[in-house]
Amino acid sequence: MNSPLPDILARLDADAPAAEARLIDWLRIPSISAQPAHAGDCLRAAEWVRDQLAGMGFDAGIRPTAGHPVVVAHHPGPGPDAPHLLFYGHYDVQPPDPLALWTSPPFDPVVVEGPHGRRVVARGAVDDKGQTAMWLEALRAWHEVAGGPPCRVSVLIEGEEEVGSPSLDAFLAANKAELAADVAVISDTGMWDIDTPAITTRLRGMVYAQIDLKAASRDLHSGIYGGAALNPINALSRVMGGLHDENGRVQIPGFYDGIAEITNAQRVEWDSLGFDEGAFLGDIGLATPAGERGRSGLERLWARPTADLNGIWGGYTGDGSKTVIASEAHAKLSCRLVPGQDPAKVAEGIRRFVAERLPHDAKAEVTIFTTTPGIEVPADSRWVAAARGALAEEYGRPAVLIGSGGSIPVVESMRRLLGLDSLLVGFGLNDDQVHSPNEKFELRCLHQGARSHARMLAAFAAR
């Protein structure tokens, strides 16, 4: 039998406008997992993708969790002997604020022209609705042209990735048999550039903490109490101002314990990528690398941990002046972790760091939202080999093996709870403004990503 792949690729080309319209439909749903008011929208986004899967021959359903629901779907493919893939994506998105910086409403997607052609601007455009849409479209084309995918395919699309996937582990553990597969396939990472496909073999983990510092029992007039009463904003600044030393080393106790240096081979491969940190920072209006001294740019981004304050607030923040000594001050702190660091120990280190620096009369509550380790996935598997071949055919050049500075908690969960390695093939670009105002996805990436997934399905099946 001739391969149906050429017809499938032609079908994807012809169907591209409809595929774009479908993605835009999905992007209209403000499925913000962090905000309880949007729980209904999260459910609508789950229902939307369940309906898409049901329409391409999947047995698809919505499954409750303690938080937002999970979409699970199965397709038997050509039969029980075919390789079994578990596709993972997430339908939830980050909060869109600061809203004032969006040039168009975040949930009213617009298609505009950019240097790489047309792009769609909306919250979730790339992360992760756009990247999920690529493999949905590849599965649709296989369904329409060949009656179904050439592999057995299971699908898991969660709705809590942007809040640290709090319900996912319990769901994976409870549905381990149903979710059995040979490998997990995930598109939530980036290309090297728009012409160079990439497979990600390193991901950073994360510990996300909120620190709530309390002092007096009420807000105070600084004229009456200034000089006698503890100021919790002064205290929070003093505590958090000590997060790094002058060399950019994080001062959380035990923070660097267990980290292995990257291998020489890895260093050589990353150096060969010719990463231009000046241009990388220049794009965002910066010039001087921050972070640990004495490390290369890619090492700092992919193989070294960080501590970043993601938010801080307290006291009067309105117009003009108010001479108040606040009773509370707050910060959100995230640490990106690398392989070797124990997230639980880092969380404990954050508690100790705060407690040891706390002045008399201040009380601190440290709430940990997320703990996921940094991980490495095998670079020498049959899945990586098949994917590299498919990507080389689509792009006319080899895929590079890269790291990512981001966190995809599910990768570690898949390994720990389902025994599955993950194949991370993503089609985002550095300037996609992920988590920022005016998030966008290049429609060329959407289209070539869908074609790449169609090719990879063929390559996985051909053993």
Added chain:
Amino acid sequence: MNSPLPDILARLDADAPAAEARLIDWLRIPSISAQPAHAGDCLRAAEWVRDQLAGMGFDAGIRPTAGHPVVVAHHPGPGPDAPHLLFYGHYDVQPPDPLALWTSPPFDPVVVEGPHGRRVVARGAVDDKGQTAMWLEALRAWHEVAGGPPCRVSVLIEGEEEVGSPSLDAFLAANKAELAADVAVISDTGMWDIDTPAITTRLRGMVYAQIDLKAASRDLHSGIYGGAALNPINALSRVMGGLHDENGRVQIPGFYDGIAEITNAQRVEWDSLGFDEGAFLGDIGLATPAGERGRSGLERLWARPTADLNGIWGGYTGDGSKTVIASEAHAKLSCRLVPGQDPAKVAEGIRRFVAERLPHDAKAEVTIFTTTPGIEVPADSRWVAAARGALAEEYGRPAVLIGSGGSIPVVESMRRLLGLDSLLVGFGLNDDQVHSPNEKFELRCLHQGARSHARMLAAFAAR
């Protein structure tokens, strides 16, 4: 002629319920000077008090400024030979937030029972509508019983005290002849306790600054940029975390230049007050004095300068987690100043402090809202002597001479621009929650304050 004072005091006693109702009327107007949306309410509050003054024989008007208007009124009293008093007050109030901590709406005054009897709870209850209402009621009683006050009286009630009186100096300078008087009388300070009247002879000044720190041209994903891009919240914490050394000394360059130590006599008088800092802090849930080591409590509060962050904000401050590296971070910083410090040099010191600690790639804008010096007013004038006598008659014990940790910019302006000393006789209590949620004023203070002002008017006239 017999003194009308006994009849005036009896009139104040009989009219107390109506006086309370009038104050509550005024408190219903949300005259928040810091918030442009409340400009109309500021005007209404000015009109309200103008109408009160017009109703007690004053030639009263509303006068425009570059900001909120000023109420000016004059009464000739018994004639050109009588002493001439300039009463000062302000009709504007602090913003009420955080709203959630109020037990009743801030602009819907309620009268509740407390340990000292009935009290009114509302924003502005004491600062400064309640304290202004005391001398308005005293003037009203003199008008109703004796046909007018026994002194010439001018009145100046401004609407920008809570934002640092930006328009007042120009107004005083432009109306110097009209505002000529022998002394300014101001009730915007406190008693020693509810049984012990006080005259304030020291006030702290203030420099209020906003620091806006900017880094990248947009918000960033910490997974993509963490380890390379400058985080402005980390940077702001680091800068502001260095405001004090481990002994509580402010690290702004030149901050302590020019400060004279208090005299031994002053130290002895303050020590004799038996200030219980443990109880003072215990009332607000604190136990350990903050601020400069090696100074007594009253010295830190009345005679030493401070640096307090009144607000801080940046990044994500909503529910849950968001892994963003913000593009901006902000802080509001106020320094309470004491006599000898030059506010302009302190402001320049704040700019230098920020600039010297700023990391590469961060840009900082420092906006100065307020600069007023700390001041001392003469304790040996005929006005102080007359006031002490009147207060001793009302309270049955001598008034104490105290300092205040707060700032009343007009006191310095009166001296510099009109050549007037101020007599600071106030009736607030430490637990009045000034600038905080649930601000209150004891109705006993309102009433005895009005009686005290009626007595002081008689004492000023009797030379």
